[in-house]
Amino acid sequence: MSSASSVLHRPPAKRPARPWRGALRIAVIYFAFAIAWIPLANFLFGRFVDEARVPYLEIIEYIAFALGSGVLLYVLVVRFARQRAVIEDALRRNERRYRSLVLATAQVTWRGEPNGEIAEEQPTWEAFTGQTFAQYRGWGWLDAIHPDDRPIISERWRKAVSRESRPPNDRFYEIEYRVRRRDGVYRNLVARTVPVLDPENRVQEWVGICFDMTEQKQQEAQLRDSEERYRNLVDIAPDMIFVHQQGRIIFMNPAGLRMLRAPSLEAVIGRNAIDLAHADFRDIIHERIRQTASGLKVPTMEQRLVRFDGTLVEVEVGATGFVFHGQPAVQVVARDITARLRAQEELRASETRFHLVTRATTDVVYDWDMATNAIWWNENLRIQFGYEGKPEELGIAFWTSLIHPEDAARIEVSLSVAVTGGKKFWADEYRFRRTDGSYANVLDRGYLVPDATGKAARMIGAMMDITDRKQTEQRLRDSREQLRALTGHLERIREEERTRIAREIHDELGQALTGLKMDLSWFAARLPNQPSLADKSVSMLKLIDSTVHAVRRLSTELRPAILDNLGLIPAIEWLAQEFQKRTGVTCEFTTDNEELTLDDQRTTALFRICQEALTNVTRYAQANAVQISLTTDGGPITLRIHDNGRGITEAETRGTKSFGLLGMRERARLLGGTLEIRGENGAGTTLTVRVPAPQAALPTA
Secondary structure, eight states: OOOHHHHHHSOOSOOOOOHHHHHHHHHHHHHHHHHHHHHHHHHHHHHHOOTTTSTTHHHHHHHHHHHHHHHHHHHHHHHHHHHHHHHHHHHHHHHHHHHHHHHHOSSEEEEEOTTSOBOSOOHHHHHHHOOOHHHHTBTGGGGGBOTTTHHHHHHHHHHHHTTOSOOTTSSOEEEEEEEEOTTSOEEEEEEEEEEEEOTTSOEEEEEEEEEEOHHHHHHHHHHHHHHHHHHHHHHHOSSEEEEEETTEEEEEOHHHHHHHTOSOSTTTTTOBGGGGBOGGGHHHHHHHHHHHHTTOOOOOEEEEEEOTTSOEEEEEEEEEEEEETTEEEEEEEEEEOHHHHHHHHHHHHHHHHHHHHHHHOSSEEEEEETTTTEEEEOTHIIIIIOOOOOTTTSSHHHHHHTBOHHHHHHHHHHHHHHHHTTOSEEEEEEEEEOTTSOEEEEEEEEEEEEOTTSOEEEEEEEEEEOHHHHHHHHHHHHHHHHHHHHHHHHHHHHHHHHHHHHHHIIIIIHHHHHHHHHHHHHHHHTSOSOHHHHHHHHHHHHHHHHHHHHHHHHHHHHSOHHHHHTOHHHHHHHHHHHHHHHHOOEEEEEESOTTOOOOHHHHHHHHHHHHHHHHHIIIIIOOSEEEEEEEOTTSSEEEEEEEOSSOOOHHHHHOTTOHHHHHHHHHHHHTTOEEEEEEETTTEEEEEEEEOOOGGGSOOO
């Protein structure tokens, strides 16, 4: 049997006859006919024709020979012409088929001279490269080859043309190179070239075809990249991935080795896959392997695997069948779900505790699903407010419809700010309607639970009925207001009483002492000239003067007359001067409104606050300088007293026994104002009082 190479490269077994061979065949047949004619004619004419009776017999023989020769020649020429026509028609059909195939194929086909040059137009090459015949004629087609590939192509052509090399696969020459397409992009082509040989085994021409392998190479590269990514993913995957074929493990990734605590990969390869499973699951796994091998899909399942050290691990297993090296195989992915099962158990325990807590508390506990707007409520919604139903019926619309109309807008805004603002907690108070139409005051607190994107997905909270507490707070506020009103009333009565007592002491007792002094002076002037009586009268006069001064001091301390006669500004100036005289502490007073006029209530309160503050400076501050300022600035009246003493502490400001501070705060509060006190260690204490100014207190132009 001949090899494929010998059959391809030897001359064809049958070739069309050449013209001279046909002529020679006719001549040989004619010569044979002429030789056969002589004995045949002699036999026929000698037996059937009488030569004496037939004249011109020789001529007739020549004529018969000529007619037979003509008929023979006609038959031979017609037969030869028909054979030639059949052959030429077959050649034309083959030529048309070849050209049609060349034009119809999506590949690049070409024909070359024995020396490798291109001598005729190649339509598919022109269509692919955009070169004209003048450009690729001869060896010009090399200009379309990538510069890096030209030396290799030239050397391979040289060896093929010189017959220094044979086709490496005994069928055709094959080489891969890059060709510039008409758009300038280089494409990867694989060229297959076949030499056409004559009977003498010489190359008559070269024919070839080029396959565009660019997409295939890209796909191969993508496949390699995909396989590389798959290998990398398998190697770094946290789950166990292994492959078994005919029940035997042929591959396992590092995560699987760690999960099984296997000493090495060799300890796993070849092992029966069913042996990895706990005995309780082996029958099920055996059936799953059979189904997978049959091409059926099996769902994931939870099972236990036995590690190499004998411990068990809970896993979730999925299996997929595929073909590996022509044999069915199964890929198994096992995920360690020990932590998940533990978390599920903890979640069940937590939910149990949650439901127990919701039953134990008196609050109305709810769980709002923001995706569906359904709200789950505990039993207390029915107990406290009388509502019951399914979560989708008692959703967000149900809740908002029961909020008091005066509170609805405020609650909607505050809840929206909490949800959209990414807050974790929301709390507010509002009124919530019961089934009987009455409203309960509730304190609602909700914890916002975000989803994976950080957006609020749920809110779990509780509503506490604080109606009783609100009523208690209101009664307490009413009591405080009553107490404050009583305190203010008592303070006014005390000031009025002080004013009355001071006036009576100043007027009545002062006048009585003055009259007594005048009478004693008159009596002393008429006493006999006795030294003892004179000394006694002088002593009595001094005692009366001392008593008058004491009366004036008491009257002033009870209610300085300057406060009623001249107003707040002169009274504070006098108070500062008296404080400095009495204590030796420098005291400075400034104001931006010398003409400030206030009502009696504000005048008295501000003066008493200033008086109490200076008393505290004397007792506790350890200061040597005090600054007092009284300003208006067109707004509230601001009294500020600052000393440079040790500085009051936070504990002292909050002390329940600081009655002086409590009194000052209460005086300011009665006027609708505020009192702030701030101390700094070693830098003194600042007391600031702000009270609303009546219209009459504003400075005049």
